[in-house]
Amino acid sequence: MPKLRSLCVYCGAQAGHDPAHRAAAEELGRLLARQGTELVFGGGRVGLMGILADACLAAGGRVVGIIPRRLYTIEIAHAGVSELVVVDNMHERKRRMVERASAVAVLPGALGTLDETMEVATWRQIGLHDLPIGILDIGGYWQPLLALIDHAIAAGYGPDALRDYFTVADSVPALLATLEAAPAPRFAFQDRWA
Ligand code: AMP
Numbered sequence: 001m002p003k004l005r006s007l008c009v010y011c012g013a014q015a016g017h018d019p020a021h022r023a024a025a026e027e028l029g030r031l032l033a034r035q036g037t038e039l040v041f042g043g044g045r046v047g048l049m050g051i052l053a054d055a056c057l058a059a060g061g062r063v064v065g066i067i068p069r070r071l072y073t074i075e076i077a078h079a080g081v082s083e084l085v086v087v088d089n090m091h092e093r094k095r096r097m098v099e100r101a102s103a104v105a106v107l108p109g110a111l112g113t114l115d116e117t118m119e120v121a122t123w124r125q126i127g128l129h130d131l132p133i134g135i136l137d138i139g140g141y142w143q144p145l146l147a148l149i150d151h152a153i154a155a156g157y158g159p160d161a162l163r164d165y166f167t168v169a170d171s172v173p174a175l176l177a178t179l180e181a182a183p184a185p186r187f188a189f190q191d192r193w194a
Contacts, residue, residue: 003180004035004037004102004103004176004179004180005037005038005102006037006038006039006040006064006100006101006102006103007032007037007038007039007040007101007102007103007104007105007179008040008041008097008098008100008101008103008104008105008120009028009039009040009041009052009104009105009106009107010042010104010105010106010107010109010112010113010116010117010120011025011041011047011048011049011052011106011107011108011109011113012047012048012049012107012108012109012110012112012113013042013044013046013047013048013049013075013109013112014046014047014048014109014110015047015048015051016047016048016108018108018138018139018141020138020139021048021107021108021138021139021141022048022051024107024136024138024171024172025048025051025052025055025107026051026052026055027055027172028052028055028056028105028107028136028172028175028176029051029052029053029054029055029056029057029058029059029061030055030056030058030059031172031173031176032056032061033055033056033057033058033059033060033061033062034059034061035176036061037061038061038062038063038064038100039052039053039056039061039062039063039064040064040066040097040100040101041053041063041064041065041066041097042065042066042067042075042093042097042112043065043066043067043071043075043077043078043081043084043085044065044067044071044075044076044077044078045075045076045077045078045079046075046076047109048107048108048109049075050076050078052107053065053078053080053081054080057080057081057082062082062083063078063081063082063083064081064082064083064084064085064100065077065078065081065083065084065085066085066087066093066096066097066100067084067085067086067087067093068086068087068088068089068090068092068093069086069087069088070089072086094116094119094120095193097116098120098123098129098131098189099189099190099193101131102131102184102185103131103132103133103134103179103182104120104131104132104133104134105133105134105135105136105175105179106133106134106135106136106142107136107138108136108138108141108142114145117133117135117145120133121133121162121165121166123189124165125162125165127192128189128192128193129185129187129189129192130183130185130186130187131185131189132167132178132179132182132183133165133166133167134166134167134168134169134175134176134178134179135166135167135168135169136169136170136172136175137168137169137170138170138171139170140170142168146166146168149162149163149166150163167179167182
């Protein structure tokens, strides 16, 4: 049994300009396959999402895509995944992705990735889950976000503990190591959602 049963990954629907980001998505896909951790992602074949899923599948991994009906053609649903779940809307996508995860990872991305990351963090804040959230900070990509969270804490809008929701790593192996070292979830997200 792998330490991480399943990893929910948020990342860009674009591939970005930095080849290091694409390489990291590929490396993560490959390593998840190698260690037998299921990948749960947004289900598209575009951008970093597609690169990540393709690398995991090519290495023999199990990949679950969760895509809203409306995005099926826009994000070009990945036909080659092990399981493709088509849901009614964005909110259901986010809920279903977290339901299936034993940890969450954030790769570079833009508004969608930020939305997903903030939502899963706020769900943790209100006690809906206690999954670790690992930020892959390749080349300092996420430093502005981490600085903004620190700024909010310093301004009195959140406890220092907010920062503990996020583990930050600058390489894929370090990301997986920090997620595996995190305490195992103590309860199931779906039990608290209702
Ligand atoms: P982006 O980081 O903007 O490239 O978006 C990455 C992924 O987030 C894409 O698959 C988007 O469809 C997805 N996304 C954007 N907004 C939402 C939302 N409100 N709920 C769930 N997923 C979203």
